[in-house]
Amino acid sequence: MPTVSSNSYGKSRIRLVKVVRRGDRHDLKDLTVNVRLEGEFDSAFVEGDNRLLLPTDTLKNTVYVMARSRPFDEIEEFGLALCRYFLAEHRQLSRARIEVHQRLWNRVPVGAKLQGHAFSSAPEGRTAVITSNGERVAVVAGLENLPVLKTSGATFEGFLRDTLTTLRPDRERILSTTLSARWTYLKPEVTFGSYWQGVRQALLETFVQHESRSLHHTLFAMADVVLSSYEEIGEVTISLPSSHHQLADLSPFGLENPDEIFVATDEPYALIEATVTRD
Amino acid sequence: MPTVSSNSYGKSRIRLVKVVRRGDRHDLKDLTVNVRLEGEFDSAFVEGDNRLLLPTDTLKNTVYVMARSRPFDEIEEFGLALCRYFLAEHRQLSRARIEVHQRLWNRVPVGAKLQGHAFSSAPEGRTAVITSNGERVAVVAGLENLPVLKTSGATFEGFLRDTLTTLRPDRERILSTTLSARWTYLKPEVTFGSYWQGVRQALLETFVQHESRSLHHTLFAMADVVLSSYEEIGEVTISLPSSHHQLADLSPFGLENPDEIFVATDEPYALIEATVTRD
Amino acid sequence: MPTVSSNSYGKSRIRLVKVVRRGDRHDLKDLTVNVRLEGEFDSAFVEGDNRLLLPTDTLKNTVYVMARSRPFDEIEEFGLALCRYFLAEHRQLSRARIEVHQRLWNRVPVGAKLQGHAFSSAPEGRTAVITSNGERVAVVAGLENLPVLKTSGATFEGFLRDTLTTLRPDRERILSTTLSARWTYLKPEVTFGSYWQGVRQALLETFVQHESRSLHHTLFAMADVVLSSYEEIGEVTISLPSSHHQLADLSPFGLENPDEIFVATDEPYALIEATVTRD
């Protein structure tokens, strides 16, 4: 008889919007929550015995009920509360994983004044992934899908060449990526909101100011600044997909093209990912 | 023998990035261009005679060559130049239509200083559609896909009820939409960049400040402000798709939910579109 | 005061699945419906007077109620019934437009036997657009997003060359497109299901068998066969987006590439669209 060597189940894309009204100033949280549960469900798999199986519909209910009954300010806190709840209520579970994606809405300015009730959305998202086995809890915060581009301060030279290498060294390349990062807090007790803002700013400023010799080089510099600035963070994982801007070849038409007109492409794209850990 | 009663052909999604370097300050244009041509191509259709057919590959070449050889500041100017070029060079054409989608990149601030060479992208896009038959030229500028949301200042009451109506009047609804608009200039000669910024701000501020009785009501108010503010604009078309934020029903769990926890949905969604014209 | 020169509103992406069980054989319809209504809604736009405005939520209810209360076999019939209903019940409307997208599910074979209750989905979709102003009704059926590709039987030669043309004639090109077509019935009374199957087969077989000199040429041949075969069809509109398969340049590596290895690209792509009408 085959064995279930790993399993998880849950509900994905539970969409929750929370509005807190303090007079004319409203706070808006726009979340998409994924709940994943693990446990000993052999009888469900093998025999179709559902007696230990909590319906995924109940997971959805739980997210909405918890959002109402336990006030939270930051998505990490919400994830922690959900994790604790599932593991406390349901002893058949060995592990819970709560993933929260927050769509970020900024207040709209009218004249110089930020409005209390009106928002437009930012391109990037904020994430939190909370996992627990009942004893240990991991809090991983993240930034996802922030499109950034620099037109200076990036080279790619001196690389390895083999017989199939045709790329020419580039002394001034357009570096374009959609930045995603996640980082692990050593203890689940920091002021999550201000840390997130700080890490986002550190990542972005380092991308901008670093004299890049490669995506590897930039990635490490970004991670290094985060770990240097925030000792409560134990490791950082950064993902840099990067599509190429290719100089348009206008020579058939008798035109020079001194780094001005580029063909943007989406595929293929380079992808570099690394985890950098505090020693 | 059947007749070709209408036809067009062209190249879509020509992706062009233009970088202009003025010392440390770089300007970035990130464009996707669609070229559509119309003309008398009966022999190509019926007989497979290609002698009047300019390859779509050439349309692509033309976009890159024109971007290099004719400097432009605004996408409307680029579209106008392309339209003129195709109609002047190719007498078999009866009409040219150039559609430009501009991805907007904002300079990244480091400290208080905006960087000259580093950008992050905005969620919304800017568009221009230029059409010409050789005699008359239409310039339609646009804003696309700006996500906005307000948590106050919107009601929906007093509407028509038939036997299938179950919706209840709403005195405080979340109004959420992804704003797209396009507007026609009476003459193709305005300062396109500053007009675009002004119209964008007018649309956004009106969405925020208008006391909305319906999406129809808001749409008209937005169009009205644009036409009142800019007499060079002849008409405005606005599209407001709006998905519903539904109050989560927590009564099965003994909880009240005073306009706080909502279920966001993407479908179905309401869609209202109208063109408002200067008298 | 500006004028509302055109307007429409409605509900989009109403998702409806209908299951009819005849013993062990079940029939499945998987539909996405868009309802668009037009009328004289000046008071709603200008004054926020909602008294003539039927909520879009009611449009959604109507779709589900009609699906239950009026049996239908084909999506054209369903669209016709919805059109009639809205225009009969609501005199403030000047025009109704019902758009139905049907996801196609094929019965799964087990052994040689098609199952009565199990389905896998086809890539392409079937569409119907019904419009009516109360007096005249137009029934437009369609096929959308059928990916097809041929590796022989297509050339592109003898085309127009201008100073920016670099494309070389191609005597054997890969023709790859995602076929979409729609056609108008002269009377809204045919056996829609069998016509749809026939037109689909005619379009596909013509694409395959036609000796193509260009996309224009193929498009016309496809439309011509449909109009010749079905005299109840008055016109056909076909859309052929076509992305390029570019021969990989392996010469830097000392390799020939005799029409074997291609780089597929999604953008830019050629797009040709035409409407062919019965004389």
Add this chain to the structure above:
Amino acid sequence: MPTVSSNSYGKSRIRLVKVVRRGDRHDLKDLTVNVRLEGEFDSAFVEGDNRLLLPTDTLKNTVYVMARSRPFDEIEEFGLALCRYFLAEHRQLSRARIEVHQRLWNRVPVGAKLQGHAFSSAPEGRTAVITSNGERVAVVAGLENLPVLKTSGATFEGFLRDTLTTLRPDRERILSTTLSARWTYLKPEVTFGSYWQGVRQALLETFVQHESRSLHHTLFAMADVVLSSYEEIGEVTISLPSSHHQLADLSPFGLENPDEIFVATDEPYALIEATVTRD
């Protein structure tokens, strides 16, 4: 100084189409390849020293060159060849991972005859992931995104209820999922093509014929059949995302709805994943 605890880089979405012509019968392979490499790249990360870094552009070149110079029939063979090549040529690498997604094109029938040169695409894809550290090689084949639905033969009853459970038992539910699976060969030497066809058919037939008490139950049954039928397969991982078809509530309109009219939704959705291993 922080440490790079894990890293990978490579090129993603390399799009390759291979056409082999044997007289009138052409074979078509439509592949998207992702190359991921791991190794000791500390100097690249920390110091920006690129001397061991093979450009991702070269990875792309390699894919096209290998496709031309080493004939292959199945994607697993192609992945194996690429893995071997990278590890043999580049000693700085500790691990290579080649992921191939194959878009499946079926021959089009004209009359009763399958055409040799014309194809339409299937909805599902075929995948292969080959990983190697130079000593051990893992070959994981897969099926991705096959939409299937059954209207009978599935219940969900007798499940666990807690205080937040409102779901009612269902004795006849619509089971709808987009099936993805991957399986590991114990030795990388089977006839990959016929195994893939066999596993696909086993998964599909089991989904159809199994009397399902839950998604867990169905998933295990599917894995069990694969492991029983193919002793060269060591484990199977199956992923079953399942969105809900909710019976439309027509009671406000005085209508019954005996399992006929459903509202389809895409989110939230249930997701169950498990790996089943041969004992």
